Amino acid sequence: MDLSTSQAPEFDYLFKLLLIGDSGVGKSSLLLSFTSDTFEDLSPTIGVDFKIKMVTLGGKRLKLAIWDTAGQERFRTLTSSYYRGAQGIIMVYDVTRRETFTNLSDVWAKEIDLYSTNQDCIKMLVGNKVDKESERVVTKKEGIDFAREYGCLFLECSAKTRVNVEQCFEELVLKILDTPSLLAEGSSGVKKNIFKQKPPEDPATSGCC
């Protein structure tokens, strides 16, 4: 990939990630835990929140724009616009509240199908609040099964103890780096010419997830 023409020299790729899931599953906490290594009980998000984090992965300097959305039903129509152009979507549920898990398939997965404009975009399922092991009602196996059926990555984590928080974002980004079409979109000095770069009917570009 050609980087020499990069207009913004401080990073190689810019990726847009999106956090979705029911109200109160800990999306904002997860984001805060990742971006500033802290955990606190946050005010519920109104509509949308947004954070930038620079990371270096696989020798690439990455700028991650992570959009945190409100889970309330009332905001859902507004939230839909943030799916646009996202290379990664993180679906969060609370392992201590079953309805947050079932809503993923009943509500959120459908929202993705409806609003995501990026066919190749990587989806990730994250079960939050594993620190409350005693209150757990959704088993890890159920999470794995859903992830397999829906074709996405899966991880359980805790925003509070920061268990798996880094890994969650890292795995997602690595997967994006593995997907040529997403990489091309995120490339800062992008110059696309499908007829010269690769055969146009390359199945690999469409075959993921």
Place this chain on the structure above:
Amino acid sequence: MASSKGKMKLEDFDEDETMEELERFDDFTLASSWERFISEIEAICRLWLADGPKNLVGKGASPLGFPKNLYKVKSQLKYGTKSYCLEYYFKTESGKNVEWTDDSHTLQLSFGVKEFLVISPLSASGVVLDAPEASKLLSSLAIALSNCDSVWPAFVPVHDPSRQAYIGIQNLGTVFTRRFEADRIGSQVPIKLMHLEGLYELFVSKFSYSTVEYTTTVAKVQFTMKLTYRTPPHEDDDDSAQVREPMESEENSEGKTQGRTQWDDDCPWTEWYSAENPIKGFELITIWLSKKVESSLEMAELENASLYAADKCFLQPILSPYIGNTIGFASQLRLLVDALGVSYGAQFLEDFVSVENPTSDNLKSSAAVPPPTVLDRVLKDLFPEGAQDVDYVKGEHKNSRAIKGAPLESLFAQFCLHSLWFGSCNIRAIAVLWIEFVREVRWCWEESQLLPRMVSSGSIDLSTCLIHQKLQMLSICIEKKSNSIKDLHKENEEKFDSLRTKQTHGLETSNEDFKTSQQGRRGSSGFAGSMMLLNSCQRMHAPYTQDAPLMTEDMHEERLHALQAFGNAFSFSGQLEKDVLSSDMSAFKAANPDAVFEDFIRWHSPGDWEDDNVNVKGKAREGATDGSAQSDWPPHGKLSKRMSEGGNSWRQIWNSSPALPVSEQKLLLDPNQEGEKILHYLETLRPHQLLGQMVSTAFRASIDTISQTSYGGLKQMEKKIEQLYITISSALKPLQASNSSDKIELIDDLKRLCLVFEHIEKLLTFAASIHRSFLDAPRLSEAIFSQFFSFYLPRMGKGLIEKENVKDFNVKEQVRASERQVILDLFPTPTSNQSWRKVLSMGNLLNGHEPLLREIIFSAYDTMSGGHYESSSPWGSSEEIETHRMYICGTSNDLHVALSVTSCD
């Protein structure tokens, strides 16, 4: 004998392959020129024999192309003053010589031989016209070949070239010799020879007097036959031309043809163009194998044999030579891409319309704008009177949304498809059409008429192109605008209505509730489930709320930029969302004058209300209403930790939101203002912005249209279309980048995309045609299609399929017994009108259709037993050998006959 000298000479010059040297040394006073000629032939043949087929190919023997696997080597020689050319034809792999295989040379077929020699003079005609010369040449060959113990048959072309006559000879060991003779009658075939019966008698006559010594039994005649039929041309091909003429003059401008039924009438593209059927017709080949024939009568009966009696049956599609240069979506898309290239040169669309403008000078020749009548008709189709239902999903392929264009059947998609066929799809015509289009849209806006082909509710589909989003938004604005006018009238009525309903409700609920609802409650849409307010024993009302404001892509972009400008601000929330929340709170306060913040949270974000008794209500906004509701009052529970913390922004907004019903609030989306903005956008759209979106939408609408073609279960086709979607979507991506740097490269890429599109479009036309030819025999259409597919695919990359290439497609597909009825249907019984045109005379009719060609092989066998043959016969003692063979090929006015006779000299 001269040949022995020849042999010696040859050994000396084995290495030397140049004939001149051989000749220079060949200075024997004893040898006559004829002997030298024979030894020369012998030398050449020995070389060829020694090399064998494989080495000869390695040394550069030239393949004939057709038939496949047949090669030839040649050598020139001189005899006296004349030059001759000796050619050796051979196959690389020695297989059984199966009759009626495709890859047979005429001579192989005529005489039933495999490899063979042909000697011909190097003259213009290439045949020997003089009989003594011919027999001398043949004898020379025969002597030379027997000298080198070769059993190659040898032929000499004789007579006039048009007769394709040959004589030939073949040594079969020391005892037998086969002689060959072929000739042709090019016209005026005797009636007797037009029929199987007469041809049979011709064959029998050949051995009844020439081989008296053989105890021939007529019963041993074997017969095989191959009939080739050609499907009759479609009726409308012949006589619709004059019928269509007058209509076309009107319809010409749009390339539509009306008139008689076309083969593709029910194909989705016919709304826009009519495609040439890529399959002109079919050739049917039926084969009868090894029949024993005993009498002429039997032969006569065979002339009436049905298709079902044939041993084998093959079908070969005949491609149209025009498959390479048809008009279709691809050709028009190419023109649109050209228009895009031109569009970069101008600031405003109006620049292209005004004739005086210098920029349009170079376009004038190709920039014809269709007459106003055509423009009117297009606009009428785009803006029909009376609303209709729109369902975009119907025309959607599962990959459609990947292409950023307007959905099929939507207003803008229809506009794009029309402009493809409007005039010659030049920039001027497009500009004219667009300006009129926008004028119509403006009229709809001013008159509060709903836009046709647009959905006026729901959300904005951001996967579509911006113009479509704008039109979607405008459509919603128009709906809201006209509603708000109605609302003004309605409001008064509603006041009475609500009063009345409240009264009836009031009877059910407590008196107290009734009283308060009378006092200050405004904008309620009814009870919010069974929930009760915390601080007053009243049912909670859900307020009417404003719809979340809709935004088109550019508005989102603007917002995101604004958001990003704040960058990493620690805790940041969108202003718009705050406005929505505040509006909801105001409405809630108005509908529930006694409500507190906690009540609002219970309604709006139930997850943040922690109920004490987990098992019942509280969670669900819509629980069952029953009498116990009141007794549960007041509800127990508390706000979640995050909601109850100090400085919570929700509570701040709550505190600052006045109690206002929706009707009194400032609108989140002002339809009048937004609509006007959209029209401004449409009216000031830059040419390249319009053309860019048109290209995307036209590609999407085109592929969405053609992908609806029914082509049965042709898997390869389905896959190709899917791939095309992906190719298109990725090739069009640079169009969305606002500052795509290299315009020329972009246009080149798009042209290439058009080419890819064209190939798929043609493949699809073929698929559609083959599918409808064999609706009842899907196996057949699948088999033929996959043959065509593998023929076409490698040629796709190399530009257009040329006319010559089409001829290369000569795949014959075997027809199964169960499929023969379908085949018969391809040959409809001719009408009386058609049958008088031809005098049918040769029999073997298929549903009244005469064969294109009838080929027959007769052969007679005899047992060579006892006597002096026994020791020397190459076939052993009691083997049957083919003594006579006759190949007949012809129609009622053209007949080839080739005879080979084996005899012992």
